[in-house]
Amino acid sequence: MGALLDVSGLNKVYEGSGRRVEAVRDLTFTVESGELVCLVGPSGCGKTTLLKCVGGLLAPTAGQVTLSGRPVSGPPPGMAFVFQEYGRSLFPWMRVGDNVELPLKQKGLSKSRRGELVDDALRSVGLADAAGAYPWQLSGGMQQRVAIARALAYEPEILLMDEPFAAVDAQTRADLEDLVRGLWRERGITILFVTHDIDEAVYLGERVLVLSGSPTVVRERLRIDLPAERDQLHTRVAPRFAELRTHVYEQIQAAKRGTPAPEPSDRIVDVEDRPVDKS
Amino acid sequence: MRGTNAVLGATGLAVFLALGEAVPRLGLVKEAYFPPVARIAGALGDELSDDTFWTALGDTLTGWALGLAVAVSAGIVIGVLVSVVPYLREATASTIEFLRPIPSVALIPLAVLLYGSELRSVLLLVVYASFWQVLVQVLYGIQDLDPVADETARSYGLGGWARVRYVLWPTALPYVMTGVRLAAAVALILTVTAELVIGAPGLGARIAIAQNSQAVPEMYALIVVTGLLGLVINVGARTVERRALAWHQSVRGEVTV
Ligand SMILES: Nc1ncnc2c1ncn2[C@@H]1O[C@H](COP(=O)(O)OP(=O)(O)OP(=O)(O)O)[C@@H](O)[C@H]1O
Numbered sequence A: 001m002g003a004l005l006d007v008s009g010l011n012k013v014y015e016g017s018g019r020r021v022e023a024v025r026d027l028t029f030t031v032e033s034g035e036l037v038c039l040v041g042p043s044g045c046g047k048t049t050l051l052k053c054v055g056g057l058l059a060p061t062a063g064q065v066t067l068s069g070r071p072v073s074g075p076p077p078g079m080a081f082v083f084q085e086y087g088r089s090l091f092p093w094m095r096v097g098d099n100v101e102l103p104l105k106q107k108g109l110s111k112s113r114r115g116e117l118v119d120d121a122l123r124s125v126g127l128a129d130a131a132g133a134y135p136w137q138l139s140g141g142m143q144q145r146v147a148i149a150r151a152l153a154y155e156p157e158i159l160l161m162d163e164p165f166a167a168v169d170a171q172t173r174a175d176l177e178d179l180v181r182g183l184w185r186e187r188g189i190t191i192l193f194v195t196h197d198i199d200e201a202v203y204l205g206e207r208v209l210v211l212s213g214s215p216t217v218v219r220e221r222l223r224i225d226l227p228a229e230r231d232q233l234h235t236r237v238a239p240r241f242a243e244l245r246t247h248v249y250e251q252i253q254a255a256k257r258g259t260p261a262p263e264p265s266d267r268i269v270d271v272e273d274r275p276v277d278k279s
Numbered sequence B: 001m002r003g004t005n006a007v008l009g010a011t012g013l014a015v016f017l018a019l020g021e022a023v024p025r026l027g028l029v030k031e032a033y034f035p036p037v038a039r040i041a042g043a044l045g046d047e048l049s050d051d052t053f054w055t056a057l058g059d060t061l062t063g064w065a066l067g068l069a070v071a072v073s074a075g076i077v078i079g080v081l082v083s084v085v086p087y088l089r090e091a092t093a094s095t096i097e098f099l100r101p102i103p104s105v106a107l108i109p110l111a112v113l114l115y116g117s118e119l120r121s122v123l124l125l126v127v128y129a130s131f132w133q134v135l136v137q138v139l140y141g142i143q144d145l146d147p148v149a150d151e152t153a154r155s156y157g158l159g160g161w162a163r164v165r166y167v168l169w170p171t172a173l174p175y176v177m178t179g180v181r182l183a184a185a186v187a188l189i190l191t192v193t194a195e196l197v198i199g200a201p202g203l204g205a206r207i208a209i210a211q212n213s214q215a216v217p218e219m220y221a222l223i224v225v226t227g228l229l230g231l232v233i234n235v236g237a238r239t240v241e242r243r244a245l246a247w248h249q250s251v252r253g254e255v256t257v
């Protein structure tokens, strides 16, 4: 009990057209309320699959996902999803404001309340005056900010983000990372952030879960003991940041080679409780 | 560029009309079958001042509009149902592929047997021909649904009906519009065909009468009217399409926000 999100023994096997792919083998982790957790793993290791199972968009083959004590069997009301393909996730036939408002209509909120939430969300991503534009009139980074605003306006208990910045340029990406961290600190939402970028995971997360290569298990859990106040310039050159990212990098490289995870005893990072294997 | 094209188009038309006037007058073709343009224009003037012409035009437009309306509504409703209900598409695919290529005119005897030379005969043919145009486009349009857009909608808790309304329908709309435009053209062809062959009242029947009574310039004048009708319908359909799809990439560039 206690954890907002509880994933236990999650397994997903894709079957069809004669091919059987075990994308996720056995994943167990929890996310506490108000946490910002990053999942990092090599490309193709099943991150999207995992997130879709958590978000109730895919039914897991085995295992269970619980959100605030209730098992997830379809998209739960208190969850918002930010997709990697922002361009396709925004509806080109609706103006930015309507895109952000649509989920709120579905929630049955009053018109005035919807208006407040839309304005507030667009303002907090710095797009207050873009409500009347169509998504395709905006740059890639702006589009992803609209997608984030749509998720914010929905007022979710937990926000799932699937490599949201993989397709934008480095400068925009840095801005968006700061935006997400800023929103997290201001609003106290819970965020589960998936990325293949090690630096991004370490920079953003309070905790980082390192995934193994496919079929996927959690290879390591680290607490990121960087100060809560982070900025692109100083945090990224801090010695502690370098240590943490090197550690995660080694883990991912080892994961790609398929070497088993080392014993967690004298690592430079404090490794949290590992499931089962030691008593 | 547009200006040049307009000038070229107008010149082409003028040359065509001039030839239409000159060739019969020079005796290159028989004037009895190919009257010069001026005489056709005269006959057209006579038609326009004749009440029965306007009644015939009204009948034709009624057949066209009713048939098109029924075909479009049925095409959309059935197209959405077939796509949304699991397995229905697979189950109906071969039937559709079999029924679709049957030329509507092959149903003329059936239409006459059932309804004689009433409006309902015309409607049967028009609906049959235009329905497939719409249905096929709706099916393609819905297949074009982006899985990411659909998952986005699902993740925000949009139910079945809301997804049809906010995601599926706008996705399919460009295809539906194409279908409606094609159907509008086909519907006109079938309306005139039905009137001509079955003798249901309308422009087609009037063309047949003109031909039987050797009123060749009148016959040409009526043919010109059907051509103009087709032109107006096509231009109208394209305008509606542009308005409805201002957000779509085929039109996008011209929107001002
Ligand atoms: N719909 C599907 N049907 C069958 N196999 C699938 C399907 N989706 C994903 N897979 C397989 O599952 C594995 C994990 O895919 P997934 O998209 O979850 O990886 P990922 O970690 O998100 O990759 P990336 O970093 O490239 O986004 C891959 O081997 C992929 O081929």
Ligand SMILES: [Mg+2]
Binding pocket: A047, A048, A049, A084, A162, A163
């Ligand atoms: Mg992915």
